[in-house]
Amino acid sequence: MSADSGQGFAPGATIGILGGGQLGRMTALAAARLGFRCRIFCPDADAPASHVAPAEVAPYDDEAALERFAGQVDLVTFEFENVPDRTAAFLAERRPTRPAPRILSICQERLREKDFLASIQVPTTRYRRVESAAELPAAVGALGRPAILKSAAFGYDGKGQVRIDAEADSATAWEKMGGALGILEAHVDFDREISVIVARGTDQRAVVYPPVENQHRNHILDTTIVPARIAEAVAMKAEAIGRHVAERLGLVGLLAVEMFVTRDGAILVNELAPRPHNSGHWSIDGCVTSQFEQFVRAVAGLPLGSIERHSDAVMKNLIGDAAGSWREILAEPGAKLHLYGKSEARPGRKMGHVTRLKRRPQRRTVRSRRKGLGSRWASFPRRPSAGGTRITSAMRRSRKAQVSTESGDRSLIQYSTVAA
Secondary structure: OOOOOOOOOEEEEEEEOOOOOOOHHHHHHHHHHHEEEEEEEEHHHHHOOHOOEEEEEEEEEEEEOOOOOHHHOOEEEEEEOOOOHHHHHHHHHOOEEEOOOOHHHHEEEEHHHHHHHHOOOOOOOEEEEEOOOOHHHHHHHHHOOOOOOOOEEOOOOOOOEEEEEEOOHHHHHHHHOOOOOOEEEEOOEEEEEEEEEEEOOOOOOOOOOEEEEEEEOOEEEEEEEEOOOOOOOHHHHHHHHHHHHHHHOOOOEEEEEEEEEEOOOEEEEEEEOOOHHHHHHHHHHOOOOHHHHHHHHHHHHHOOOOOOOEEEEEEEEHHHHHHHHHHHHHOOOOEEEEOOOOOOOOOOOOEEEEEEEEEOOOOEEOOOOOOOOEEEOOOOOOOOOOOOOOOOOOEEEEOOOOOOOOOOOOOOOOOOEEOO
């Protein structure tokens, strides 16, 4: 039985975080600024999050340690989806756990994730379940080459993924993938990769951060560009899809939705992550409310913060030895450095990130000409369209998303623009 009745938590409460990586570290720092305490549960003694909050160091299946941890916290969340769903379910019987273990279970296994998205009419690339190397040739025949074979469970940053080209051998590809269960996905000839981050509270109110553009190197996120260089209509559709997925999950917390934008402007959802996401790190320095503060607000049942973006940004991950340039980055005007406290730099390991900001110009201050009024106002300009019609201040957009339930309708979202 779940211990979550939708209750809220005031500053002074203790948030338990499953996982000790940099996402937990930055969440704990954001929580401290709001007056919350945090405790970390992870199997690693020198995890980055344990440098900023006390940690229970034990395996995720150690029920005695989990029981002890539950007695030390008021609510529970997680900072990555490779936490076993049984661990989250065990704690959910004792403390409110947000997002719910059911959401963790969906998002940590690619087949369940893709099946869920299909069930709510969200378009993805075509895919097939593959249970053995012997089943792989038939799946490749159905989807064609090239295709991507992925481990169904516990893969991230390109781990457990194999591209199957014309010359690829099925047995070799299966062995290289390394999982007990696979998913074969049709190759997507995309124009760019984007993502949105959705926060949703206990009151079911949701906010969506603007779509950002993600560039990968060796299957690892290298650079995030804010805002994404896409048409306004595509941006609106991406935000609506993110909101729709969060609502249908029943999310309380944070959800990152990674998407492909195809060359004809269609959107295909690639993956979900029910926690803070690397592509949202820019928000620490470029937004009124960072994704980490928003995450804390959502799981604690507090009002969600403003997602107003005061700066455009380019976030670059510092991977492996790239973190050694910290001194040069600190000397660079406009650059904001974040290091994660990891003791050893290894190839492919995220050691930190740097965000470079470009302040968005404010509109000219206007003084009211009415007698007796001397008020001034200033507001941020709307995001310019990167390929669509210019949106002026004389128009406002209705971002109501209507999800079609008609058989075979994959268009998903309809939009309208109305006069102000």
